[in-house]
Amino acid sequence: GQQVMQIPQYQHVQEGEDFTTYCNSSTTLSNIQWYKQRPGGHPVFLIQLVKSGEVKKQKRLTFQFGEAKKNSSLHITATQTTDVGTYFCADGTSYGKLTFGQGTILTVHP
Amino acid sequence: EAGVAQSPRYKIIEKRQSVAFWCNPISGHATLYWYQQILGQGPKLLIQFQNNGVVDDSQLPKDRFSAERLKGVDSTLKIQPAKLEDSAVYLCASNLPGTGELFFGEGSRLTVL
Secondary structure, eight states: OOOOEEEOSEEEEETTOOEEEEEEOSSOOSEEEEEEEOTTSOOEEEEEEOSTTOEEEETTEEEEEOTTSSEEEEEESSOOGGGOEEEEEEEEOTTSOEEEOOOEEEEEEO | OOOOEEEOSEEEEOTTOOEEEEEEOOTTOOEEEEEEEOTTSOOEEEEEEETTEEEEOTTSOTTTEEEEOTTSSOEEEEESSOOGGGOEEEEEEEEOTTOOOOEEOOOEEEEEO
16 A cells, blocks of 8 residues: 555544545555544544545545545534544555555544 | 454553464454554554465564464464564454455553553
8 A cells, every 4th residue: 555644633623613634645546445533442444435536425424536546535514523533544455455644633622 | 243352452561571462353354454553643554364374564573573363263463572662552453355344453552661
């Protein structure tokens, strides 16, 4: 997997505000996976994106894969306190190895 | 369905001591991974097994770390001797070959004093 950079490192929002985290690579990504890790917990799979320009939605979460397959984003609409945690993107290889970004820590203030 | 089991959950040792972590993947998952997650960072792959064979161990510090999966089911990760910088959470994950989603265990938190 390629090295992926995530921004921002931290994001503090008021409950109800939107949140977006970005994942960028200097080279073409094979596929992108997104994981959520609650404080003190373990990473939990959210979604995998494979196709150029792909957009997938899960309730209030929208995931995008760039046309050039060099970037991806996760957008949360109307954040809730249950959204608190660290969101990681990870670049995957054909044989299953994942290279994780450094994550974006989301704090939601009620 | 039972998840990925790991033990111990917590371990505190002094530098230069040894430690071992155990992982039992989800039944039927041929691929098993050990990741190291240092506080504030993303997980870093240490070693990947498929059945009892090593697929990738390029980031495993082989002078002090070793891992085995002798019967292709459960796995052990050992550190000997431990250094202060080994303080981290050691995450085990598994999946079916060719599928994307990794299933992680709760992790083993190591503190080296």
